[in-house]
Amino acid sequence: MKKTALLLMVMVLTVVLAACGQNNNNSGGASSPSPESSAPASTTPASESPAAELSGSLLATGSSALLPLVEQASKKFMDGNKGVSIQVQAGGSGTGLTQVSEGQSDIGNSDVFAEEKLDADKAAELVDHQVAVVGMAAVVHPEVGVDNLTKQQLVDIFTGKVTNWKDLGGSDQKIQIINRPSSSGTRATFEKYALGQKSEDLQGSIQEDSSGTVRKLVGETPGAIGYLALSYLDESIKVLKYEGVEATVDNVANGTYPVWAYEHMYTKGEPSELAKAFLDFMLSDEIQNADVVELGYIPASQMQVKRDVNGTITK
Known part of the structure; x- marks a missing residue:
């Protein structure tokens, strides 16, 4: 009987030790998460909220x-x-x-x-x-035959004193003015810094609201002259020098070219x-x-x- 009792005690102890070993293995690896810890952790601090997207x-x-x-x-x-x-x-x-x-x-x-x-x-x-x-420049049809105008020559054109390009050393062509309306800031800038005075809307001149339309008309109309921001210049028109100075970004930036x-x-x-x-x-x-x-x-x-x-x- 003593031997039997001793044998039973050894068997029970063996089972208990095996169970403890299994628990220790679980705790040393990835333990089962508790219900409280199963939710993913937030990456944004509670005091901060994501930036609202712009709309409107x-x-x-x-x-x-x-x-x-x-x-x-x-x-x-x-x-x-x-x-x-x-x-x-x-x-x-x-x-x-x-x-x-x-x-x-x-x-x-x-x-x-x-x-x-x-x-x-x-x-x-x-x-x-x-x-x-933005710089602005006088522009003409490519065949007018001039590449430079003085301040006074521009005044003479936009006040109607000179009406043919031959009087300015160009081809024998009637000058066709393509102007902007009085509400135009481009016109205000051109008059203030290129002409030094306001000009009237002459009979026979063409008036356009859009700089893009001005460029198109100047490029397609014989004898035409207008003025545009440098951002509108392309090869369809000829850009004139002002008092011998080219209308370039560098000349505007250093103050050499005054129409800007x-x-x-x-x-x-x-x-x-x-x-x-x-x-x-x-x-x-x-x-x-x-x-x-x-x-x-x-x-x-x-x-x-x-x-x-x-x-x-x-x-």
Whole structure:
């Protein structure tokens, strides 16, 4: 009996030790998770929340000189923000400034300071966001036979004193003026810095709202002359020197070529969250170092001179 009892005790002890060994093996490896620990751990601290995606719509109206840049930048911005819609329209700087002032658009694009087109009280309500600089040049049909005009010669053309290119050393052709409307910032800039005076709309001159249409007409109309932002220049037209100076980015930046303007994007008061995000994008390296240069504008940071609302140039 003693032997039997001893044998039973040994068997029980063996079973207990085996069970303990199995438990120890489990605890040394991957232990079974408790219900509380089975949920995946959050990678975002409780105090932080994911950034909200931008959404909504913007309407930017005004300058046709600035149109190519804003259109290209808006497409890139919308590609990165699928919930955003941006519509860009031309119509002239005066139109853009009036519409943003009256709340009809979110952004007013302009080649001129708001004070040059709006009453002082309305201009004071707008916030100026300068996104680039643009040069402007007189352009002609390729067969007029001239490549340079002085300030006085331009004045004589746009005031009707000279009506044939032969009087300026060119071919025997009637001068056909392709002008911009009075609301145009391109016209205001050209008159202020190339002519030094305002000009009247002469009988027989053609007036067009769009810079693209001006380029087309000048390239197709014998004897035509107009003026365009450098961002619109191509081989279909001839670009004239001004007082012997070529209209180039470098000459604008160093102050040698005087016919240029800041490109403004005005908001009424401080911009909304969406408008601010888009304006910040306009000033980003992605746009300033690529699109601005590619389209013939000049990053404001490259300008070696500054100009105030009165046209005064400083270094």
